[in-house]
Amino acid sequence: MAHPPATLPVHFIRHLTLDPAQHPRGQAHLSAASGLVRVRQRLFVVADDELHLGVFKDPRPRQRR
Numbered sequence: 851m852a853h854p855p856a857t858l859p860v861h862f863i864r865h866l867t868l869d870p871a872q873h874p875r876g877q878a879h880l881s882a883a884s885g886l887v888r889v890r891q892r893l894f895v896v897a898d899d900e901l902h903l904g905v906f907k908d909p910r911p912r913q914r915r
Contacts, residue, residue, distance in 0.1 A: 866895060866906055880904050 866883075870876045883904070885896035891912055895904035 863893065864906070864909055866893075866904060868904070874900070874902070 866880060867878055868880065870878045880895060880897045880900065882898040883895045884898050887894045888908060891908045893904075893906040893908050895906065897904050
């Protein structure tokens, strides 16, 4: 019997908007991303076709372990 594929829960954190002055083409957003990593209060986004890394502040309180 086949098992359905496992899925990860998805939670909205924030819109990943940018200051257009910080984007190489003056956009207020990243067009596409293939990876997201959270380290402490920062979100690191691997931008496709941009050759740079987006870094955003995570507005949620830090979780203690």
